[in-house]
Amino acid sequence: MSIRQRPPTPKVERGFLGWRMVAIAAVTQNVAVGLTFGSFGTLVLAIEQRFATTRTLSALGISLVILLYSLSAPLISPLLARTSIRRVLTIGALLGAAGYCLLPLAGSIGQFLAIFALLISPGFLLLGVLPSNILASNWFIRHQGRALGFVTMPVFVMLVPMISAWALHHFGLDRVLIGIGIAHLLVLPLMPFVIDRPEQIGQHPLGHEDAIARIETRQMLPWKALLTNPSLWLLTVAVGIVVGGGVLKAAHMVPLVMGQGWSLEEASFLFAVSGGTGVLGAIAFGWLADRLGPGHALAANSVVQGLVWFIFLQPAPYWLLVVDAVVVGACGGGIAAAQGVLLTRLFGPRNFAQVMGLVTMFTVPFTFGAAPLASALFDATGSYWTPIALQIGGFAFAAAIFLLLERQVPILSSTTERRT
Helix, strand or coil: CCCCCCCCHHHHHHCCCHHHHHHHHHHHHHHHHHHHHHHHHHHHHHHHHHHCCCHHHHCHHHHHHHHHHHHHHHHHHHHHHHCCHHHHHHHHHHHHHHHHHHHHHCCCHHHHHHHHHHHHHHHHHHHCHHHHHHHHHCCECCCHHHHHHHHCCCHHHHHHHHHHHHHHHHHCHHHHHHHHHHHHHHHHHHHHHCCCCHHHHCCCCECCCCHHHHHHCCCCCCHHHHHCCHHHHHHHHHHHHHHHHHHHHHHHHHHHHHHCCCCHHHHHHHHHHHHHCHHHHHHHHHHHHHHHCHHHHHHHHHHHHHHHHHHHHCCCCHHHHHHHHHHHHHHHHHHHHHHHHHHHHHHCHHHHHHHHHHHHHHCHHHHHHHHHHHHHHHHHHCCCHHHHHHHHHHHHHHHHHHHHHHHCCHHHHCCHHHHC
8 A cells, every 4th residue: 555545644543552552551560560569568577477587588589579670671572572472471470470379388488589589570570561661662652651651650559558468467478479479360361452563453653654753763773783872871871870769769768767757657658658659750751751852851850859859968847758759759650651762762663672671681780789889878977968969969960861862862852742
């Protein structure tokens, strides 16, 4: 069919299935991330008591998930090249279900952690962030930020802690773990509806007809070309600083707030508020990435976080701590969506999967190093002032990098999204 014979865009978009893929991806990501990260914090003490072990070992399961996910992320792209997203998501759900249902059978903390490493961690990799974001990204060029913002809304991260705490009190650890395993299977009825790419059913990504989209639809780049591209490393540093700051805040928020004289309950409330506002942040910064450009959205995110972190340089009234929790939570929830748009526009849609995997792996030093470094500085100085000041400077540096990266894709920040 020639270009002149192509049906007009409105007729194609009436049957467009991209938003259905976004809804499915939102469910799969929330199941993977929400069930694992949302439940673990409430179960740590019960795990410690069950195996009569140390706090370090009882909390190691979630660290194994993060580490193995980050190191294995680059494998997703070649895996998807050999199979389908539907199959990857299905295997991930089955591995996660099997892992959690086997946890009650563990006779020692070593067996418990082995199940996390061998079943739950790969299940999280195959069901969670990467394949879900890739599925949604494949269907969108225009409005990609909004699509990824919807996918990355941490709804289950907000709800699961309350549900698992209630269930733990009423039913005990074993039944909660089995319940989490069964909940992984809830995504399976959605799998027959998963379509990897719109071209498989004769459709096109939303926005394919725009001149901007045609310019930026590049072919797959070899690994060497990616690894020698300065933009990849600049992006890794900037994302690592911002995400590492979120990890630092999550790890140290409660002791930091309690160190200023507030109670454990007041500190825990701030933590919950911060997590809840991430839902709004995912949508807001996804929209900003579409509207203003992803580099501008991420730079704004970094600057806002840096400004509110000044609150912790000296004791602050509680209402100001609530403001900080709301703003930082929203900013943290909005990073993934804007980052996904920036990846696509820097490297092209076809390279989204492999670049996202590489960035995830290369940011491990930041995500794993931020909290321990802050602890070491606190031990050395007796105060959180130094790590907080360094992180504020890091936010400013990251904002400058994001603005520099945005200049490399000026055409993508111009007319298409603003017109819509």
